[in-house]
Amino acid sequence: MKSFFSSVKLTLALLIVIALAAVLGTVIPQQEAADTFTSRLSPGMVSVFQKLQLFDIYHSVWFMILMGLLSINLIVCSLNRLPASWKLFRGKSVLDEYDVFRDLPPEQTIMSERTRSDEASRLEGILKKNYRRVERKEAQKGVFLTGEKGNASYLGVYVIHFSILVILTGMIVGFFFGFDAYVSVAEGQSVDTVELKGGKGFKKLDFAVRCDRFTVEYYEDGTPKAYRSELTFTRNGNTIHQGAVLVNHPATVEGVRFYQASYGTVPSGDALIVVRKGRDRTHVMRIGAGQEFDLPGKEGRAKIIRVEGNFMRMGPAVKMQIQSAKRDVQFWVFQNIDEMEAAHPGLKEQVPIFDPGLFNPYVFSLITIQPRHYTGLQVNRDPGVPIVIGGSFLLVSGFMFVFFYSHRRVWIGVAQEGAKTKISIAGRSNKDRVGLDREISRLIGEIRKTGS
């Protein structure tokens, strides 16, 4: 069992199978997109597909099992190998034989006029500048210096593998403790319940969101430049946050993020009306169907019952209701009332319900009907995000260790040869032979330059 989970063959097989499953998911329409696709399949096929969860592969049980197997594989494998890598990481070089200098290319030995001990301390200094760990040993044949760096590259793989587990953990946390929802809010409206994606019902938030205004800005050529929702978040009537949400600029309120996702117009729109009492008082207001307001002199309460873009083919109109202590009246306010009266003199008297001054001394007029927007907000909470970001950082730093860093050891032997001192330089690397060769020639250059 353990050998099954620690085998790299399993890793390769899982990586390929997961890749194939992912391909399948881009070929078969998933989730909502599957609805139109199923109508082209026979019912038998549909039920087979559904049993295999082929319409939601990335959330299917078998896909989760594959990811689980991958994680177990990763953990077992890493635990298996870690002790050996740890030894390599900690391990001191046991080689102190002159073996390492056998078959050395001629350019890796230098003859010097100085004494052995002079050279040894000079070279030790050079090594100390270039290596993290430098050792000096007096051997029979001469002084033996070791320079070492990059042991940490043995552990980079574990950082990478661990980071993948961290990322998967973050995704799981998001899956279980987060939610993914949508809500549309008309201008002026306030909502506190959002609809969970995938038909999973509704969720009530701890606060309400109100859309104060929604605007679209355009470039000169007519393509959209910015979608902007001005939102106010309230709890028990108190504002807890206020700000604009644009594409690429979400707002975060108590861990819940609001994203600009879509927009549209509410069918009826808002009426821009003027309220006049006699000569002196005028009032302009923007108001939608179903909304109410007090008359300026508090003689009654007005309500907009209907907002019509083109009522009875006579243009824009709103139907109002006014309730007061004395009476309760309903009438229409037409935007084009002057033209209508010119065409039909005496209209207001014949059809009192068309008289905008029916509730005297107040007279109402309709300036225009403005379209009212709603904004479509995506509402998410994902406590796994910081974990995923942390994992990504780890992944990238692991790459640095594994790919751009190698364990390098360099040995320098300093021995008496006749009247001269012979310096031999050899090196070893766990990978990146080319880089090591370059480093050795650089060292030799440095030794020659400072030696003359």
Added chain:
Amino acid sequence: MMIMINTTILSWVTFIYFVAFVCYFISAIRHTNLWGRVASVTVLVGLVAHTVGLIIRWVESYKMGIGHAPLSNFYESLIFFSWTIVLLYVVFEWRIKHRSLGVFVVPMAFLAMAFASLSPNINSRIQPLIPALQSNWLTSHVMTCFMGYAAFAIAFGLGCMYLLKSLDRNPAESSKSFLRYLPSSDSLDELIYQSVVLGFVFLSLGIITGSIWAHYAWGSYWSWDPKETWSLITWLIYAAMLHSRFVRGWRGKRMAVLAIIGFAAVIFTYLGVNYLPGLHSYLQS
């Protein structure tokens, strides 16, 4: 719409890359250093002009009042892809001191440029950024992705060279054939590995920056949109390739074949996916 100076420069660059390719080809067939040097100089001239063209395009977009890095539509991405291929190629040529790779890689840069300039469906105008693209992450995302793609393109070229080289039955013979001119199989294998590693790191960075951007723009760092999914598939293929080398010690021909398969996945991630619906399909401009 007036013809912009940048598109003129960029069509010249296309031509220069073609000339460079022809020079590399002649140099590889005739084993002459002179043609090789001409090729190297030509490709460098092309790269400089290409860089200037990109900068001018960037500046022109600011003059139009819609300033943004030239990385926002399909035309610009092809031009940038080509630029990264040539840039990486020049670095590789300088490091390995060998010019035969140019025969395989420079034509890819040329084809990307030619496709961008000549295809009737590709709009070369500078367009304003739609709201979803107005993010600082766009630049880092596109740059890292295309560095990765370019490194994989080079691995692909090297893989083809390796397979061609393995057609050479008796390498000891000292004929002056084209195959003899290619670097040794061992060094090709090492270079494939190095370029795949480079591509893998950049692709990972590209996926990470893309996820951060998606987190801001779409409310989810990962939504299994086809382009995302295909970049993951590509990542998994190269991860499998690296593991088969690290742990199982695969070398040579298998690596060459995997480099070619991996690049096919890259190309599908870049181009094929645009024919599937998804968030990234803005590239179909």
